[in-house]
Amino acid sequence: MAKGKNVTVYFCQSCGYESSKWMGQCPGCKEWNTFVEETVEKKTAGKLKSVVGGNQDLKSYKLSEIDMQEKERMKTQFPELDRVLGGGIVPGSMILVGGDPGIGKSTLLLQVCRNLADAMSVLYISGEESLQQIKMRAQRIGNFSDNLQLLCETNLERIEQVIERQKPSVVIIDSIQTMYNEEVSSAPGSVSQVRESTGRLMQIAKGMGVTVFIVGHVTKEGVVAGPRVLEHMVDTVLYFEGDRHAAYRILRGVKNRFGSTNEIGVFEMCEEGLREVENPSEFMLNGKPEGASGSVVACSMEGTRPVLLEVQALVCHSSFGIPRRTAAGTDLNRVNLLMAVLEKRAGLSMSNCDAYVNIAGGIRMSEPAIDLGIVMALASSFRDKPIDEKTICFGEVGLSGEVRAVNMAQQRVTEARKLGFTACILPKVCVPTLTDTAGIKIIGVENIQEAIGRM
Known part of the structure; x- marks a missing residue:
């Protein structure tokens, strides 16, 4: 193998982008301060091996000639x-x-x-x-x-x-x-x-x-x-x-x-x-408090699997000039946005309140369908009014306070019924898509005011 000289190059640790000089921001992934210095040997000559095929003669194929038989997993x-x-x-x-x-x-x-x-x-x-x-x-x-x-x-x-x-x-x-x-x-x-x-x-x-x-x-x-x-x-x-x-x-x-x-x-x-x-839903709901305000069950879809989880919220008046907001298991920016929607569209004055939101079980969820669960938990804690333990909710909340449609509504309702829930609050536009609602009460809402009114 031909030898070459050692040169210094810089690699981005996030995406592997290579540069001859250090840069503060990576042009490839736009991350900051990710370049590290490395010494590599630049070869003057050499052959590259083919990834597949070995020494076989190269040949192109028509789509009709390709065998689509899937290998047994x-x-x-x-x-x-x-x-x-x-x-x-x-x-x-x-x-x-x-x-x-x-x-x-x-x-x-x-x-x-x-x-x-x-x-x-x-x-x-x-x-x-x-x-x-x-x-x-x-x-x-x-x-x-x-x-x-x-x-x-x-x-x-x-x-x-x-x-x-x-x-x-x-x-x-x-x-x-x-x-x-x-x-x-x-x-x-x-x-x-x-x-x-x-x-x-x-x-x-x-x-x-x-x-x-x-x-x-x-x-x-x-x-x-x-x-x-x-x-x-x-x-x-x-x-x-x-x-x-x-x-x-x-x-x-x-x-x-x-x-x-x-x-x-x-x-x-x-x-x-x-x-x-x-059955992750059953494990996530173990130990759920009874008759406590600020606790509601929401449903998130992970692939083809509906996962029921408990959304907890604690809202109390702040003793400081700047209220504290904390979120565990979900996006803090999304929580701040939903609190602003509650204050503007539902008339709940939370600007001088500390707010703590937690997804019980240590699992992080970011699907927009849990927006309605976060809103209901915040409103329940703010009013100190418990939500029925057999009620589940899901839906995306917009900036106008509307409750928007989410996908796979029937699978979510079926999972809730299987775990013994008797009522489901969901977007009104999703109600016509449901085909099997036996044994569970369906409550369609258009905005967060209607959802909070069902507490």
Whole structure:
């Protein structure tokens, strides 16, 4: 291979944009102060390998000549994970699992390895833990088949040799920030190393038909190159969300070439690892107070799944010149907007009140359909008037105080009825779209004044 000289370049840690000089704002993603300095070797000559196809002669195909028969997906025996993946793992795909350190990414993938190893060969490659540490974690999870092989290595050349020799069906890389390519002069974890390592693994996945899971850490300080650099390279991007000190975790698909990108999977962290939560609505509503003001149940759609959640609000007169506003689990700017709508359109004077809004359960929801729930909770707390415990509400609220339509109204009503709710406040324009309302009272409202009047 031809050698070149070392030069200094600057990479954006958010999108991987490369520049010859440092810049305050990235031209690619418009983020500020994300450029880091790296020393790379510029080669004067060399050949680039094809991602797919190898040494085969290049040939173009007509649409009519392409076989549309879909490959049979591999089931992980985790229905929540299979739903997020679009029905299972597609052979030969590359899946990125991102999240904060300690959130449970390695635990989830180790449990997936245990399930897959019953029917196929799996290779778990760790660059962070020793073999003894992995076995200690595996003993808490359960019994493993001998089809699972462990390897502690960070050199991609050696890893590629092991994969070519063993030919596993699934490979786990934990984590991509620890891998390094000898052809890249920068340190492991840098943007260029992470990008080149992922490109090498992608060649392995597409060329050999091996499914590759790669783990990517996301740090709050942004010191390590995050998975955003890799999102355009992989087939599927999954983010593991949640507070590492809380019990619940959400696996959210933000990119999926083989399925929907709106699905979520809910897990609960326990001593034996991660346990699926098949009915998140029931868990989210556990411990809901009875007869308390400022509490209402709303419904949010996550993909094709309706999730019922409790919206809590506490409004009290402020002792300071500037009232305090806090939101947990939802957007604070949206809460401020809805409070302004309440004051202007409903006559509730909240300008001198502190307001605290919380989505119970530690799950973050941002769908506009929970606007009506936030409005009802704020009005209930302000008036100190409880809302009927068997009433659910959903709808988007506009700046004129109107309650606008939301999608999948029938699925939301069906989920509420299944959990024992007897009344549903929803946008009036959604009422004609409902086909099955037996056992639940439907209350259509056009604006927030009508909704508050139903309290």
